[in-house]
Amino acid sequence: MISVIILGAGNVATHLFEAFNNAENITVNQWYNRSLEPLQPFKNIVGITNDISQLKDADMYILAVSDDAISSLSSQLPFVNRLVVHTSGSVGIHELDKKNKRGIFYPLQTFSKDSDIDFSEVPICLEIEHKKDLSVLKDLATAINSKFYKVNSDQRSALHLAAVFVNNFTNQLYRIAHEITESESVNFNILKPLIKETANKINTLSPYLAQTGPAKRNDKKTIKKHLKALEKDIHKDIYELITKSIQQTHGKKL
Amino acid sequence: MISVIILGAGNVATHLFEAFNNAENITVNQWYNRSLEPLQPFKNIVGITNDISQLKDADMYILAVSDDAISSLSSQLPFVNRLVVHTSGSVGIHELDKKNKRGIFYPLQTFSKDSDIDFSEVPICLEIEHKKDLSVLKDLATAINSKFYKVNSDQRSALHLAAVFVNNFTNQLYRIAHEITESESVNFNILKPLIKETANKINTLSPYLAQTGPAKRNDKKTIKKHLKALEKDIHKDIYELITKSIQQTHGKKL
Numbered sequence: 001m002i003s004v005i006i007l008g009a010g011n012v013a014t015h016l017f018e019a020f021n022n023a024e025n026i027t028v029n030q031w032y033n034r035s036l037e038p039l040q041p042f043k044n045i046v047g048i049t050n051d052i053s054q055l056k057d058a059d060m061y062i063l064a065v066s067d068d069a070i071s072s073l074s075s076q077l078p079f080v081n082r083l084v085v086h087t088s089g090s091v092g093i094h095e096l097d098k099k100n101k102r103g104i105f106y107p108l109q110t111f112s113k114d115s116d117i118d119f120s121e122v123p124i125c126l127e128i129e130h131k132k133d134l135s136v137l138k139d140l141a142t143a144i145n146s147k148f149y150k151v152n153s154d155q156r157s158a159l160h161l162a163a164v165f166v167n168n169f170t171n172q173l174y175r176i177a178h179e180i181t182e183s184e185s186v187n188f189n190i191l192k193p194l195i196k197e198t199a200n201k202i203n204t205l206s207p208y209l210a211q212t213g214p215a216k217r218n219d220k221k222t223i224k225k226h227l228k229a230l231e232k233d234i235h236k237d238i239y240e241l242i243t244k245s246i247q248q249t250h251g252k253k254l
Numbered sequence: 255m256i257s258v259i260i261l262g263a264g265n266v267a268t269h270l271f272e273a274f275n276n277a278e279n280i281t282v283n284q285w286y287n288r289s290l291e292p293l294q295p296f297k298n299i300v301g302i303t304n305d306i307s308q309l310k311d312a313d314m315y316i317l318a319v320s321d322d323a324i325s326s327l328s329s330q331l332p333f334v335n336r337l338v339v340h341t342s343g344s345v346g347i348h349e350l351d352k353k354n355k356r357g358i359f360y361p362l363q364t365f366s367k368d369s370d371i372d373f374s375e376v377p378i379c380l381e382i383e384h385k386k387d388l389s390v391l392k393d394l395a396t397a398i399n400s401k402f403y404k405v406n407s408d409q410r411s412a413l414h415l416a417a418v419f420v421n422n423f424t425n426q427l428y429r430i431a432h433e434i435t436e437s438e439s440v441n442f443n444i445l446k447p448l449i450k451e452t453a454n455k456i457n458t459l460s461p462y463l464a465q466t467g468p469a470k471r472n473d474k475k476t477i478k479k480h481l482k483a484l485e486k487d488i489h490k491d492i493y494e495l496i497t498k499s500i501q502q503t504h505g506k507k508l
Contacts, residue, residue, distance in 0.1 A: 162431035168467035177416035199453035207429035213422035
């Protein structure tokens with residue numbers, strides 16, 4: 001049995017609580033947040049507190065708080081030599097106070113407040129200061145059915161950066177497509193099967209091999225027509241820049 | 255029973271042939287290509303020809319050829335007043351020779367040569383010159399289990415342009431993510447669940463509401479760190495431009 005205490009009450013904290021609470025081999029000993037309000041709905045299933053001096057014992061303390069709060073919260077912890085991990089993709093392990101044993105438990109997935117998360121679809125990136133702390137973090141990931149990957153700091157930073165491209169930036173391309181279809185009163189839903197298949201395709205082909213379209217085949221006529229049709233300057237700029245990027249990747253020139 | 259003749263032997267032509275051939279209510283009367291070679295594997299199940307003067311009768315002729323070949327191929331057809339459609343997203347209906355009744359049967363999906371296509375996941379955009387030709391095109395789409403959408407020329411152009419953003423451009427973002435992970439010897443597979451979930455999320459949320467991340471919350475520290483970490487200038491440019499686009503969409507300034 002692994003005992004944990006969660007600190008924080010955002011999306012990641014809440015989804016982790018649900019997953020830990022449903023796991024057979026994990027006990028959540030306590031849930032801390034500086035405001036008790038978001039924890040109230042859970043007070044009958046877990047001990048809640050807003051008083052950091054009242055933190056109980058546990059195998060590990062999970063700081064699922066905003067990036068900016070990690071360092072100061074870790075300094076305020078009223079104990080030493082225990083395992084303290086954060087869940088951020090971009091904050092260094094050394095921003096945790098060195099009075100405790102440090103680690104990172106970074107779930108590489110997009111979390112929405114309202115939708116359930118299937119943790120078997122959430123890869124966990126693990127980083128540790130002391131080698132002997134790795135096994136309990138592996139066990140924690142396994143207990144919620146997640147795959148885990150041991151990474152170093154540079155690798156975690158690369159994953160966090162790459163995640164911005166495949167999640168935030170991709171979602172913005174969906175948004176631009178939504179604007180383009182709305183400007184002609186076309187149903188955006190018509191594009192959803194293509195969006196799904198584009199994501200599925202890389203399960204069998206690398207993105208390099210999966211590429212098609214006017215940029216790759218240097219179809220100047222279509223590219224010109226598209227640039228003319230785009231109404232917003234920033235959409236034209238994005239079209240030109242990603243077209244250039246595709247042509248650099250595939251060895252063609254505009 | 256709908257009888258069709260396919261002209262062309264690329265990905266779209268081949269996948270349409272397979273779908274039509276498997277459909278109960280469709281007969282493929284003939285398959286034409288200017289070279290017989292790619293049609294040879296099918297010669298025992300359908301009549302094949304490379305002689306355009308030998309085209310048989312059919313309810314419709316489907317020109318599934320490259321954009322540049324549509325106009326001249328339609329002019330070479332040795333008959334008049336029959337229904338002739340092309341399958342392109344970007345070629346105008348009037349590029350088909352006016353001696354025949356014109357239409358468009360545009361499957362909005364990405365096709366790979368080797369993988370099977372489930373046509374229930376392929377929306378078909380229909381455009382017609384004469385209203386009375388619509389029903390046979392609807393029946394054709396329905397016979398292969400596809401959803402169909404009647405669109406006008408401007409709407410089809412908008413869909414084709416939007417498709418470049420959600421397919422080619424999104425795939426290039428996957429490619430950039432692949433380069434970023436490879437530069438630190440991290441397994442690109444770690445990102446695949448996030449790619450899948452990003453595509454799934456828009457089934458329940460608009461791309462506007464689905465947006466998260468450093469650009470949206472104007473997290474300057476992370477943005478700066480990411481820009482510094484990117485090795486290629488064009489990746490920095492794409493990062494800056496899409497960040498700007500997200501901030502314009504969500505009303506924040508860099």
